[in-house]
Amino acid sequence: MRKIKILILLFVVFISNISNINAQSKAVFLTDSTSWADSVLLTLSEEERIAQLFIVTAYSNQGDAHKQQITDLIEHYKVGGLMFLQGGPVRQAKLTNYYQSITKTRLMIAMDAEWGVAMRLDSALSFPWPMTLGAIEDTNLIYQMGEEVARQCKLIGTHINFAPVVDVNSNPENPIINNRSFGENPEKVGRMGVAYMKGMQDNKVLACAKHFPGHGDTDADSHKTLPTVNHLKYRLDEVELVPFKKLINNGIGSIMVAHLHIPVLDDTKNLAVSLSPKVVDGLLKTEMGFTGLSITDGLNMKGVSDFYEPGIVDVKALLAGNDVLLYPLNVPKAIEEIKKAIAKNQITQKEIDARCLKILKAKQWMGLDNYSPVNLEKVADEIITNETELLDKKLVKSSLTLLQNYDDLLPLKRLDTLRIASVSIGESGADFQSMLSNYAPTTHFTISEKATTSEQAVLLNKLAEFNLVIASVHKSNANAWKPYKIDKKTDILLQSIALQSKVVVSVFANPYSLNSFLFINNFDALLLSYQNSKVAQEQSAQAIFGGIGMSGKIPVTSNHYEINS
Known part of the structure; x- marks a missing residue:
């Protein structure tokens, strides 16, 4: 009798589970x-x-x-x-x-x-x-x-x-x-x-x-x-x-x-x-x-x-x-x-x-x-x-992804010891640079992705007097189908900056854009911000100085990082 009751109970549970599956689907x-x-x-x-x-x-x-x-x-x-x-x-x-x-x-x-x-x-x-x-x-x-x-x-x-x-x-x-x-x-x-x-x-x-x-x-x-x-x-x-x-x-x-x-x-x-x-x-x-x-x-x-x-x-x-x-x-x-x-x-x-x-x-x-x-x-x-607007900010903040951070450089500390320059490359990075200045004195530069070798050399000479460069790469945010690849000239410029000072790189582009970099080990810190929106620029600048945290995980595999890094 006890076995029969158990079988009946199991049958009821089975039927219940089937009903739940059907209801869900x-x-x-x-x-x-x-x-x-x-x-x-x-x-x-x-x-x-x-x-x-x-x-x-x-x-x-x-x-x-x-x-x-x-x-x-x-x-x-x-x-x-x-x-x-x-x-x-x-x-x-x-x-x-x-x-x-x-x-x-x-x-x-x-x-x-x-x-x-x-x-x-x-x-x-x-x-x-x-x-x-x-x-x-x-x-x-x-x-x-x-x-x-x-x-x-x-x-x-x-x-x-x-x-x-x-x-x-x-x-x-x-x-x-x-x-x-x-x-x-x-x-x-x-x-x-x-x-x-x-x-x-x-x-x-x-x-x-x-x-x-x-x-x-x-x-x-x-x-x-x-x-x-x-x-x-x-x-x-x-x-x-x-x-x-x-x-x-x-x-x-x-x-x-x-x-x-x-x-x-x-x-x-x-x-x-x-x-x-x-x-x-x-x-x-x-x-x-x-x-x-x-x-x-x-x-x-x-x-x-x-x-x-x-x-x-x-x-x-x-x-x-x-x-x-x-x-x-x-x-x-x-x-x-x-x-x-x-x-x-x-x-x-x-x-x-x-x-x-x-x-x-x-x-x-x-x-x-x-x-x-x-x-x-x-x-x-x-x-x-x-x-x-508040939800938009929450979404952007939660997406910011710190991929690389040698010696715990970020968030920046002992600001009194830093001579900071920012270099904006590509599309407009004005909101990013403006927010950086709210946290510390920063000298700003902009340069085209298509800059010539001589134009890059002039910029590198100016950057020599700074011991920290925050370099940001900005791709179009006009729509989701715009090209995201980073120009080879930009990669050369960033590698050159990294050879003469500490550098924080913030990429306002699709995660696959990281495949454009030949090397990333020279960058002291690398922040992936995904899009070149005003909110992303402002929140990325805040994150660099510790105003907000960074908890995002890269959702795809790149040449340099595994998914969920």
């Missing part, structure tokens, strides 16, 4: 009541149900002709959503209110706001890029960022953020992911992605993990071509797929499928995984148990548009198992081709209805069953708050 928007979604579906014609699958692109910095084009797509074709690109917060909010006022079924408004709405909009604060965030140990800060990004999105009427990027960046030459990745450690990328996702979804903004099944080890941009990933399946399981599994098990609402050719998953010539039933229906939905919205990457991108015409590519994306068609090049043509596919029984109306219903369920979860227009008076005043 269900997409967040499938846990609520769906009565509104069910009722709306009944009001839509078959063509309108097809149209709900489209998210088209919109801008708030273009003129009346563009506005009319979007109006036509909403009024005549009944598209399901808009993805806003460039513009401004107030202008976008105004257009959102207008577009919502003319639609039969409320629009799902989407954005790429990977580091906040400032990724696409002016007049907003840009949080650090994910590569910078990858240096942070405290995932609670990433959760807080997710909360703040959700607040910004809701403020301007946005319901889904195409973030986080959970590609594991293992290729320093990756031209399109790189700074957009949390790093090269799959487990940490997953933890950071889950924290960011929860911060948003706990505040009713749907997250979207991208770019499935992993765009981190490519040296080509799928906007311009079809990159090939030649890894075996076991490698994908151990690296690329790890973060996606974590997010699926924590209720991610949507996943964006990349335009990549991965022969081990589907070796069909020139076929992106975004158009492969083996990958979308097979790997993502069946094998990995994903129940949320499967969203294509932009169908305008060369990774698919070079091989399939508008309309045909949309049909192939649906046949692969996708729920949402992003950035279609020709909506009327796409609807026409999908109707033909239904008539040929390539896809059934029942399948279309199921995907439409899933989208409507997501809209209900987003609050579109109880829609109210954006309060335009609040947008300009609240897009940046004191709390926004």
Whole structure:
């Protein structure tokens, strides 16, 4: 009898665990009541149900002709959503209110706001890029960022953020992911992605993990071509797929499928995984148990548009198992081709209805069953708050990484014995130099990365009278895709400075920029600040003098440092 009781108890525990796994893996928007979604579906014609699958692109910095084009797509074709690109917060909010006022079924408004709405909009604060965030140990800060990004999105009427990027960046030459990745450690990328996702979804903004099944080890941009990933399946399981599994098990609402050719998953010539039933229906939905919205990457991108015409590519994306068609090049043509596919029984109306219903369920979860227009008076005043700025400073401070510190040079001590010069190389380092002067008398110099040998010699002569030089290398902070490599001439200059005095080097650039240095052992201290923002410059200067600590860990491997150094 006792054995029977134990077996029953073990069975109950087993069933409970299975239930917990299933509950965790269900997409967040499938846990609520769906009565509104069910009722709306009944009001839509078959063509309108097809149209709900489209998210088209919109801008708030273009003129009346563009506005009319979007109006036509909403009024005549009944598209399901808009993805806003460039513009401004107030202008976008105004257009959102207008577009919502003319639609039969409320629009799902989407954005790429990977580091906040400032990724696409002016007049907003840009949080650090994910590569910078990858240096942070405290995932609670990433959760807080997710909360703040959700607040910004809701403020301007946005319901889904195409973030986080959970590609594991293992290729320093990756031209399109790189700074957009949390790093090269799959487990940490997953933890950071889950924290960011929860911060948003706990505040009713749907997250979207991208770019499935992993765009981190490519040296080509799928906007311009079809990159090939030649890894075996076991490698994908151990690296690329790890973060996606974590997010699926924590209720991610949507996943964006990349335009990549991965022969081990589907070796069909020139076929992106975004158009492969083996990958979308097979790997993502069946094998990995994903129940949320499967969203294509932009169908305008060369990774698919070079091989399939508008309309045909949309049909192939649906046949692969996708729920949402992003950035279609020709909506009327796409609807026409999908109707033909239904008539040929390539896809059934029942399948279309199921995907439409899933989208409507997501809209209900987003609050579109109880829609109210954006309060335009609040947008300009609240897009940046004191709390926004404070969080930005916390994120930057927590990312600062002290990679090298011979003889505990930092923080600087016995300032009365030091004759300090600072040398700013490359882009502007004015905020860094200004903050240095707040701590100790400092003589400042600036020099171009392209400085000639004679110009460098003049500077070296001037630096000879100082016993400590703080040299800072500044790369562009304009966007995450700007070149980060440090010029060979800069390396020569820094090595020359190190031969004649103690030198602290602060690098305001991507961690892979360290690969540009032939040697680093000559530097007495090396601080990695990741980005050339005003906050990063000011906080790095404070850290050098001990005003704040440095707890960051480098999120990728360089030629000189292992990950997590």
